[in-house]
Amino acid sequence: MAEGAPDPRLTPARPDVAAAHLEGAVQAARYAEPRWRVVDAAAAPLSAAPDADAPLSTQLLLGERFAVYDSAGGWVWGQAARDGYVGYAPDACFAPETKAPTHRVSALQALIYPEPSIKTRPIAAAPFGALLAARPEGEAFLALDLGGYACAQHLAPADSVETDWVATAARFLGAPYLWGGRTAGGIDCSGLVQIARQAAGHDCPRDSDMQAQAPGRDVAPGREKRGDLIFWNGHVAIMLSPTRLLHATAHAMSVVIEPLAQVAARIAALGLGAPVARRRWRG
Numbered sequence: 001m002a003e004g005a006p007d008p009r010l011t012p013a014r015p016d017v018a019a020a021h022l023e024g025a026v027q028a029a030r031y032a033e034p035r036w037r038v039v040d041a042a043a044a045p046l047s048a049a050p051d052a053d054a055p056l057s058t059q060l061l062l063g064e065r066f067a068v069y070d071s072a073g074g075w076v077w078g079q080a081a082r083d084g085y086v087g088y089a090p091d092a093c094f095a096p097e098t099k100a101p102t103h104r105v106s107a108l109q110a111l112i113y114p115e116p117s118i119k120t121r122p123i124a125a126a127p128f129g130a131l132l133a134a135r136p137e138g139e140a141f142l143a144l145d146l147g148g149y150a151c152a153q154h155l156a157p158a159d160s161v162e163t164d165w166v167a168t169a170a171r172f173l174g175a176p177y178l179w180g181g182r183t184a185g186g187i188d189c190s191g192l193v194q195i196a197r198q199a200a201g202h203d204c205p206r207d208s209d210m211q212a213q214a215p216g217r218d219v220a221p222g223r224e225k226r227g228d229l230i231f232w233n234g235h236v237a238i239m240l241s242p243t244r245l246l247h248a249t250a251h252a253m254s255v256v257i258e259p260l261a262q263v264a265a266r267i268a269a270l271g272l273g274a275p276v277a278r279r280r281w282r283g
Contacts, residue, residue: 008048009057009207012079012086017070019079034067034078037094040146042127043183044093046085050075056180057087058191058206063101063131066094083194083206099145101131103155104199106162108171108184110154116141123148127183128171129195131158161201165283166227169196169238170246170257177253189236192248192255193229196238202283208236212277219278230260231277232267 006026012019018028039060047054050073058080060066065081071091079086110130111122116137126132134142134155141149162168169192178186182195190208197204205211212231219228228239237247237260245263248255268274 009086009210010079010084012067012069012077014070014077017077019067019069032069034069036081036097037066037068037076038097039064039066039093040095041093042125042130043185044089045180046080046087046089048087050077050088052090054088056178058083058085058180059182060089060093061130061182062105062126065097068094082198083204085206099133101133101158103132103134103142104158104160105130105132105150105154106156106160107154108175110150112144112148112150113141114148116143116149118151126150127185129182129199162196162199165196165200165202166238166240166246168199169193170240172196172248172255173246173257175248175255177248177250177255179250187248187255189248192246193236193238197281200283202281208234211236212279214279214281216279216281219280221275221278224260224278225280227280229277229279229281230275231279232272232275234272235267237263 013022013026016029018026018031020031020033023031039062042062043059045056046058046060048057060080066078068076068078070077074091075088076091077088105126105128108128110126112124113120114123133145137143140152142152143149172184175184176186179188181187182191194204194206205214224239224242230237237245239245243260245260246257
């Protein structure tokens, strides 16, 4: 990407079509107003190309909003409302906007049952952070507008937040590593940071290079503390203490806790260099 050029990950513009609000800023054959949709699958894959074999860029979670600017061949192209990420996703993963969400999934996974009974077989599952419209069904369940029932203890009010984002991230310990993932079924390093920060009510960019540039202050080597972020080229980890960190890593193919010194030595041995940033965010 040329210096000063718009980041294609965050700019809904192609030569043939661009978002209407970019008219005059970018060149395109036509400009389109957004058609708002919501994710109607547990997690919708978002990629840089309309191809099921394309690498996963990120995932959009159930209930998240997506601005569609173009659709063709079973794919939609647009921009995520929450973090601004641009890409292609299967059209089948979306539905028209209806009711505003009333709840968010606060468990790592909320099973969805056909009846308000744990003795029935689950028909689906919603990941942590998913947004749902629901109403009480007795004391133990909530009836979901999308169909089915979820245990009330697995959901929280949509406007509630987690009070300790680092503790939230630590709940994903042992989750498998997935490039582009944002769920306990598979998550990557920056996805772990993002999902935990968002649960605490903070906006958070998607990729580690974006996160390294987010507002905050630099931390001197050796002055790290809990909640600080340490960045390498293409990787980010969360400090749990001055010497230990939590991260989703392809080395272990899971979310693990390791000594900072051990991780730094391993990355350096791979020829990937020293940390490029140490950052402390507010909240």
